Structure formats: structure tokens, C-alpha cells
Amino acid sequence: MASLFARSAVRVGRNVMPVMSKRAFSASAGRFEVIKKYTKDHEWVSYDTDSKIATIGITTYAASALGDVVYVELETPGTALTEGSSLGVVESVKSASDIYSPVSGEIVEANDALTDKPGLVNADAEGEAWMVKVATEGSELEALMDAEGYEGFKKEGAH
Amino acid sequence: MASRLTFKSPIVLSLSRNPYLNLSLEDHLLRNPAQHPQLLIYKNVPTIVIGRNQNPFVELNLPLLSSLAPSQRPLVVRRRSGGGAVFHDLGNMNYCGYLPRDEFQRATFVGLVHKALVRAGADDVFVNDRYDIFKGDKKVSGSAFKMVKDRAYGHGTLLLDADVGRIRGLLRSPARDWLTAKGVESVRSPVVNLKIHEQDVIKCLEEEFEAKFGIKGVQTVEEDELKAIPSIIEGRQELQSRDWLLAQSPRFSLRIPLRNFSGSLVVEVFKGMVEKVNYEGPKDSSELDEEGIPVDGPTLASVLFENIATIGNSFFDGHMLQTALLCSGLEEESHWVQSVLGDKIDEVLGISKL
Numbered sequence: 001m002a003s004l005f006a007r008s009a010v011r012v013g014r015n016v017m018p019v020m021s022k023r024a025f026s027a028s029a030g031r032f033e034v035i036k037k038y039t040k041d042h043e044w045v046s047y048d049t050d051s052k053i054a055t056i057g058i059t060t061y062a063a064s065a066l067g068d069v070v071y072v073e074l075e076t077p078g079t080a081l082t083e084g085s086s087l088g089v090v091e092s093v094k095s096a097s098d099i100y101s102p103v104s105g106e107i108v109e110a111n112d113a114l115t116d117k118p119g120l121v122n123a124d125a126e127g128e129a130w131m132v133k134v135a136t137e138g139s140e141l142e143a144l145m146d147a148e149g150y151e152g153f154k155k156e157g158a159h
Numbered sequence: 160m161a162s163r164l165t166f167k168s169p170i171v172l173s174l175s176r177n178p179y180l181n182l183s184l185e186d187h188l189l190r191n192p193a194q195h196p197q198l199l200i201y202k203n204v205p206t207i208v209i210g211r212n213q214n215p216f217v218e219l220n221l222p223l224l225s226s227l228a229p230s231q232r233p234l235v236v237r238r239r240s241g242g243g244a245v246f247h248d249l250g251n252m253n254y255c256g257y258l259p260r261d262e263f264q265r266a267t268f269v270g271l272v273h274k275a276l277v278r279a280g281a282d283d284v285f286v287n288d289r290y291d292i293f294k295g296d297k298k299v300s301g302s303a304f305k306m307v308k309d310r311a312y313g314h315g316t317l318l319l320d321a322d323v324g325r326i327r328g329l330l331r332s333p334a335r336d337w338l339t340a341k342g343v344e345s346v347r348s349p350v351v352n353l354k355i356h357e358q359d360v361i362k363c364l365e366e367e368f369e370a371k372f373g374i375k376g377v378q379t380v381e382e383d384e385l386k387a388i389p390s391i392i393e394g395r396q397e398l399q400s401r402d403w404l405l406a407q408s409p410r411f412s413l414r415i416p417l418r419n420f421s422g423s424l425v426v427e428v429f430k431g432m433v434e435k436v437n438y439e440g441p442k443d444s445s446e447l448d449e450e451g452i453p454v455d456g457p458t459l460a461s462v463l464f465e466n467i468a469t470i471g472n473s474f475f476d477g478h479m480l481q482t483a484l485l486c487s488g489l490e491e492e493s494h495w496v497q498s499v500l501g502d503k504i505d506e507v508l509g510i511s512k513l
Contacts, residue, residue, distance in 0.1 A: 040309075041308055041309075070343060071212045071341065071342055071343050071409065073212065073409060089211070089212065091210075091211065091212050091241040091343055092241075093241075093265065093289070093290075093304075094210075094240070094241045094242035094243075094265075094289070094290070094302065094303045094304055095240070095241050095265070095303070095304035095305065095306055095311075096210075096211040096212065096239065096240050096241035096303075096304070096305050096306070097305075097306040097307075098306075098307055100308065115341060115410070
């Protein structure tokens with residue numbers, strides 16, 4: 001704990017900020033909040049409330065259900081998405097699956113590594129194999145499931 | 160809404176032989192699901208059907224297709240499901256089975272069809288690890304799948320008495336050695352006909368469907384009924400559009416070997432449009448053109464790219480590239496492109512002028 005505080009202090013010092021009130025400190029901590037949510041279509045969204053960027057991919061569960069992914073095609077940066085519009089296509093064992101955007105916004109980055117290495121989706125679905133980053137106000141996130149809710153949803157589906 | 164109620168039977172038998180309408184019906188049933196499992200059965204006039212993430216320039220022998228009389232030339236369609244290129248004709252029967260996504264497995268309908276074939280008298284048939292059905296060492300049924308939000312289908316071909324020799328040579332691109340493409344490759348297999356009567360197969364499919372899902376009932380659909388459904392007409396238009404047939408191809412490049420010059424020009428295509436042209440070859444090589452002006456590879460590449468851009472907002476195809484090469488003073492290269500890509504892409508792919 002001590003070292004964490006010390007590092008925060010250094011950071012504050014670098015920014016040449018005046019002595020912080022408690023209120024300012026908590027606001028600053030809140031800026032770096034990252035919320036991870038899940039959809040019923042087995043996608044994950046990781047939303048950085050500071051940058052207002054949502055990183056989207058498919059869940060490990062979805063990747064294992066799809067089997068070996070052989071091709072990934074993603075919409076390109078600049079594409080405007082609405083909730084439910086297609087952000088890409090994944091093909092695995094002769095199945096073409098559309099991936100739908102859980103949020104509205106604009107694609108700011110697509111993970112081109114997946115074009116060359118589609119197998120990353122199976123290897124690290126919720127990490128390296130993120131698909132797109134979307135600039136969004138994130139208003140749709142509220143309605144999505146948190147980790148616990150998604151676990152329950154998967155169990156339900158398995159019945 | 161009326162269209163949705165039209166297809167409530169467990170088994171739907173399309174009487175149309177038009178692949179654009181039948182594939183659009185297939186998609187319509189996916190997006191307007193019945194409250195129960197469903198099976199669509201249809202046949203098409205001779206048609207080469209490529210997978211969702213394939214490329215007509217890679218899969219097809221376009222010059223050979225261009226050279227055939229229209230009456231002898233199969234249609235070409237890009238389907239919405241994954242997998243590789245297949246051939247349909249009136250001796251081939253297609254099935255498409257629908258389920259909610261969480262109940263769907265790739266093996267579900269392939270297994271049902273396999274049982275129906277056995278019931279209809281086929282022996283020595285089995286499902287392999289790619290969910291295809293083989294008779295001995297030859298393929299009799301190829302399968303592919305499509306998944307959207309909460310629905311999925313598995314569909315496949317059934318070679319009953321197809322003219323399997325007809326496509327010989329048509330599914331091998333003469334440009335293949337010069338093309339580098341992302342996307343999905345076709346897995347080639349020898350094929351054989353089952354030689355079972357169509358009516359027997361349909362009857363056995365009905366019986367196996369009832370045995371598995373406990374429901375029965377068949378409805379036939381006339382082509383005119385399909386044409387009255389707006390989403391099917393829209394689907395047909397999409398399947399015949401340049402955007403679907405050309406722009407949906409995964410990223411690819413064509414390497415054009417230069418004839419009077421060392422190296423090659425590499426044309427890179429993304430979403431159907433030429434993105435750039437690169438020169439690949441010795442860095443210091445340059446030669447004199449007809450007027451005695453020295454030309455180097457990178458200059459040739461930029462001249463070709465400019466000429467492609469001048470032709471305008473046109474999709475990459477053999478004809479466009481031939482014209483741009485001619486304008487760039489690359490006549491022999493232009494003839495070569497015609498020999499490997501052909502020049503009647505709209506006609507061969509059935510691109511609608513609408």
C-alpha cells in the first residue's frame with residue numbers, strides 16, 4: 001500500500017498539481033475506470049470511461065464454440081456503427097458468423113493482426129484478439145451483463 | 160408480416176430453380192424464423208457457388224467461363240455461409256436446416272441427412288470431420304454454416320445425379336500462381352453421385368426430420384410466391400450486385416510479371432478496389448521506353464496506378480486492368496491479364512445492371 005501511495009504522489013508531483021483535496025483525488029481515480037461488460041451474443045466490451053473508447057471482441061466461450069477460426073474481416077476505422085450493426089465477419093470450420101456491435105459510435109482502430117493470424121481468436125479471445133476499438137458515449141453499456149451475470153447466462157444456455 | 164406466415168411448415172420445398180431466389184429464401188427463413196426447427200429443400204440450375212469469404216478471381220477460371228456460350232455457362236453466386244466452392248445443377252439437391260443458435264450444432268442436420276441417405280438405400284456413406292458426407296473415398300455432400308445473433312443454419316449439397324464432369328477446369332484459376340489472397344481456400348475432393356431418386360431422398364428426409372424433432376408437414380413454394388416477398392427480391396439484388404460479388408472478397412493482390420523489364424507490378428485490392436500498385440524487382444533497373452526515355456519500375460507502378468485512378472471509381476476486374484495497362488504502354492502485360500482473368504466479369508458473375 002505504501003508504495004502505491006508513493007507512486008501516486010510522484011505522479012501528482014510531475015503534473016505540478018497543487019495539494020489535492022479528497023474530492024479531486026477521487027475524481028481523478030474515477031477517470032481511469034474500465035468497465036467490462038458482456039452481451040447475449042457472447043461479445044465482451046471493455047469501456048474506458050476516461051478516453052470513452054470501447055474495445056470489443058468475442059468471448060472465450062464463443063471462440064471455443066466456433067472452433068478453429070480461419071478468417072477474420074473487420075470494418076475499417078472511420079466506420080460508423082449503430083448498436084446491432086455488423087462490425088465484422090468470422091469464419092471457422094465453414095461457418096460464417098457476423099459479429100454485431102453492442103454499442104453505437106465510430107471505429108477508431110481495427111485489430112489488423114487478426115487478418116494475418118485469425119487463430120489468435122482461439123488463443124486469446126479476450127486479450128490479444130480484441131477486434132475493434134470504438135469511440136462511444138457508452139450509453140448502451142448499462143443494459144449489458146457484468147461478469148457474474150454473463151456466467152449465469154452461459155449456464156442457463158447450457159441447459 | 161404475411162410473408163412470415165407463409166413459411167410455417169417444418170419442411171419447405173421450393174419449386175424455383177433460380178439460385179438467387181433460393182439462396183435469398185434461405186436467408187429469409189433465417190431472419191424470419193418459424194417457432195420450430197425447419198428444413199428447406201431446393202434445386203438450382205447449373206451454378207458455381209463460392210463461399211462467403213472467397214474470391215472469384217482465385218476460385219474460378221474466368222477466361223474459360225468467358226469463352227462459354229451463355230447457354231452453356233453455369234451461373235456464379237457468392238453464398239452467405241462459409242466454406243469453399245461447390246457446384247449445383249438439377250441433379251444436385253440442396254438442404255438447409257434451421258435451429259435456434261443455442262440448440263444448433265454443426266453435426267445436427269448433417270447427421271439427420273446422413274440417416275436419411277442410409278434410409279433411402281445409400282450404403283457405405285459416412286460423415287467426416289469436416290461435416291461432409293462421403294461414400295467410400297468420394298464426396299457426395301458438402302456442408303457449410305451460417306450463424307447470426309440467435310439463429311443458425313446448416314446447409315449442404317446432395318449429389319444425386321449431377322453432371323459432375325461439367326465443372327472440370329472451371330474451378331481452377333489460371334491466375335492462381337500470381338494471386339496472393341486472404342480468405343478461405345476450397346478443399347478439393349473427388350466426388351461421386353449417390354444415384355438415389357430425389358423423391359426417395361425427400362421422403363426419407365421427412366421421416367428423419369419427424370423422428371428427430373417430432374413434427375411433420377411439407378409445404379411447396381412456387382417461384383412466383385418468392386418473387387412477391389420484398390426481402391427475397393432485395394436479397395436477389397444484393398446477390399447480383401458488384402458490391403456483394405466483388406467488394407466482399409477478402410484482401411488480395413495480383414502480381415503482373417513485366418515482359419520487357421525485370422521485376423513485376425503488384426496490384427493490391429481491398430474491398431474490390433485497387434488500393435495501390437507496387438513495383439517488385441531490382442532497385443536500380445531501368446530501361447528505355449519506345450521514345451528513348453528511361454523508365455524505372457517504381458515509375459511504371461505509379462503510372463499504372465494513376466491510369467487505374469483515371470478510369471475512375473471502378474472495381475478491380477480483368478477488363479479494367481487491361482485498359483489501364485494498355486494506357487500505361489504495357490500491351491503484352493495487358494494480353495497476359497486477359498489470358499488469366501478474362502474480360503467479361505459482369506456477364507460471367509451475372510452482375511445485374513439495375
